[in-house]
Amino acid sequence: MVLIVAIMAMMTMPLLQEQIAKREIETIARRFIAHAHFDRNQALHLGAPVIISPRTKNQWESGWLVRSACIGKPKQVDCNGRNWFSQEGIYPIYFKGGGKGFSDPHSNQLGILFNAAGAAKTGQGGFVANRLILRHQKIPHLERQLILGSGGRWRICDPSTDTKACK
Numbered sequence: 001m002v003l004i005v006a007i008m009a010m011m012t013m014p015l016l017q018e019q020i021a022k023r024e025i026e027t028i029a030r031r032f033i034a035h036a037h038f039d040r041n042q043a044l045h046l047g048a049p050v051i052i053s054p055r056t057k058n059q060w061e062s063g064w065l066v067r068s069a070c071i072g073k074p075k076q077v078d079c080n081g082r083n084w085f086s087q088e089g090i091y092p093i094y095f096k097g098g099g100k101g102f103s104d105p106h107s108n109q110l111g112i113l114f115n116a117a118g119a120a121k122t123g124q125g126g127f128v129a130n131r132l133i134l135r136h137q138k139i140p141h142l143e144r145q146l147i148l149g150s151g152g153r154w155r156i157c158d159p160s161t162d163t164k165a166c167k
């Protein structure tokens with residue numbers, strides 16, 4: 001009897017580990033999008049730019065920070081640089097390619113800046129429509145794509161099940 005239970009446990013363990021990994025990757029994906037939505041809404045509410053960017057080392061895996069951007073042509077003297085949200089490291093989840101899809105082409109700094117109108121724009125004024133790809137260290141075939149449309153809408157895509165092939 002003990003042998004049968006041991007065999008059953010050995011057979012179901014990989015499935016259980018994959019289910020836990022799916023939950024971890026989904027949780028991080030939803031948390032990132034929730035923070036990015038807050039970022040955009042703050043920009044609209046304040047009428048000033050707000051940015052979500054990596055906490056340290058220009059790597060999303062270190063976590064991210066949602067804060068007032070305090071940028072503009074003339075330096076804003078009345079801007080109080082405020083941190084709104086902070087996310088710590090996200091191991092065992094990582095961003096494929098380091099999340100380089102959201103980097104300023106001139107400074108190579110990672111981040112998503114929402115202007116006062118709620119639009120995600122680059123430092124040079126172009127609209128941002130891109131994706132971040134999340135993967136799991138322990139189950140490498142698991143992937144979720146966080147896709148930002150030009151209108152500021154996010155969606156989570158699972159390339160293994162999405163009929164639109166994450167386009």
